[in-house]
Structures are given as C-alpha cells and as structure tokens.
Amino acid sequence: MNGPSSLSLQSLSRSVDQSRTRASYYQGPKKRFIPPFVRRFFLRYPTAPLWAVFGLCSSAMVFPTAHGFYKWSTLSKEQFYTYCQERNALSEERQKFGSNLWFPFMGKKFDERPVESSTVSN
Numbered sequence: 001m002n003g004p005s006s007l008s009l010q011s012l013s014r015s016v017d018q019s020r021t022r023a024s025y026y027q028g029p030k031k032r033f034i035p036p037f038v039r040r041f042f043l044r045y046p047t048a049p050l051w052a053v054f055g056l057c058s059s060a061m062v063f064p065t066a067h068g069f070y071k072w073s074t075l076s077k078e079q080f081y082t083y084c085q086e087r088n089a090l091s092e093e094r095q096k097f098g099s100n101l102w103f104p105f106m107g108k109k110f111d112e113r114p115v116e117s118s119t120v121s122n
Contacts, residue, residue: 072080
C-alpha cells in the first residue's frame, strides 16, 4: 500500500486539515438588519426581487380585468350590458367634467364639509 495512490491521499489529507486558534474559534452573533433566513433566500434565489416587482406590476394591471371578468361571470347578459353602459357613462362624465372623482382617504364626509372663505372681513 505504499504506492503512489496512498502517498497522494496522505498529502491531500494533510492539506485539508484545519486548525482553529482561540481568536478564530468563537463567532459571536452578527447584528444585521436583514434576518439570516432572508439573506439565505436571496442568495439561493437571486432573481426573486425582480420577480416580486414583476408580480406587483402585473397584478396592478390584471386586477381591473379580473373585476370585469367577475361581473361578466355573475351577471346576466342584459345586466352586464347595463353595467357596462353605466360604467362607461360615469367614466365619460369624470373625463369631461371632473365630477364623481374618487380620491383615496376622502369619503362622503370630506365632500360635505363647508368650504371656508379665504377673504378676511374687517
């Protein structure tokens, strides 16, 4: 067994051995903002952020279509036709005159508040 194969295995095993010193033995907790499981996930799947952004943008474009498909599947033909006509008329009124606009976080109570005059009376 003193052939060239055993000699090469011994030399390989010597180069693979590791030794730790007192300074390198203890690895304390690392204070990082991102948890380790999130870091591992992004290391394993580096294109995940791109797919997440693509999914958000796609869902924002598909959601109105999905709502229309839901109405189409639940209403009868006549009801869906009248729904489309009313929706198109409302959309046209919003485009032409700016009435019935919808703003986030502003409901009916916001519209009913009295408008304060900016003139100062002496």
